Amino acid sequence: MAVDKEKLKQAIRLFLEAIGEDPDREGLKETPERVARMWEEFDRQRSFDFKLFEEFGDYNEMVLVKDINIYSLCEHHLLPFFGKAHIAYIPNGIVCGLSKLVRTVRAFALRPQVQERLTNQIADFLMEQLKPKGVAVVLEMEHLCMSMRGVMSPGHITTTSALRGIFLSDLRTREEFLKLIGKSNQ
Known part of the structure; x- marks a missing residue:
């Protein structure tokens, strides 16, 4: 629209x-x-060409883009929330251009949103487009609706995650992802 x-x-x-x-x-x-x-x-x-590459079809290890700057607007107060996104997937014969992961985040973030839905939308879109073995998305965001109004307590980070496929079913894969983004206890 x-x-x-x-x-x-x-x-x-x-x-x-x-x-x-x-x-x-x-x-x-x-x-x-x-x-x-x-x-x-x-x-x-919000719209972009999600270019896929099949010539790298034999690559089957984790692809991770972390610390993607992300900005959105809380749909409840129309105040910004912002922070970092970390996205990983394990290819299943197809990879995408790395910039497409950043564009995916932006496409879903640049509208009034809630963080939980945003996290799921990114993960579901990547599962649909790439048909990978799995996708992991973690968003770490500060919400100005909490920092500058309401409890007026800045600096808090809200973390949401969406795990699909092998990231959900295989503990080692999930731990590798968390370690790479600096969120593992190991």
């Missing part, structure tokens, strides 16, 4: 008025346009 730029600009203007701001003052008069352009940019990043 495409962003309705005009409706969004009207909504941001109304929002600014509703919180007691003057949307025509110098610092805010361009804000509705800026916000609309930002959401158009987010919308463009």
